[in-house]
Amino acid sequence: MTVRITAKQGGFRRCGIAHSAVATTYPADSLTSAELKRLQAEPMLVVELLDQLATSQWYHVAATRRAGWVRVFANGVNTAETYKPGTTV
Structure with a gap:
């Protein structure tokens, strides 16, 4: 699984990462489950969990x-x- 994160405002920081207004993909294992939950709960971010088919x-x-x-x-x-x-x- 991969995680795609898009910030509603470029440069928005959460979990030690400056998130871009352009969608950025991360391997799921690069984030802890606590970090993923924090990112998903953040209204300034769009967090998508992607499965590869x-x-x-x-x-x-x-x-x-x-x-x-x-x-x-x-x-x-x-x-x-x-x-x-x-x-x-």
Whole structure:
């Protein structure tokens, strides 16, 4: 699994990292579980947990949109989410 983090304001700092307004991907093992929880709880950051899908395998993929939140599910597991107010999917 990888973690993609985007700051709503470039240079925003949390957990000793200056986060960019451009999405940055980190290996999940580069963050402790406590750091990941802190980052996910921070309203100034968009934190997405990304699973890599294998080739030659079927997946059930669905997306939902509610109150500006767009969520993607693979095999019933929320694999990514982002907040996009005022947009259509």
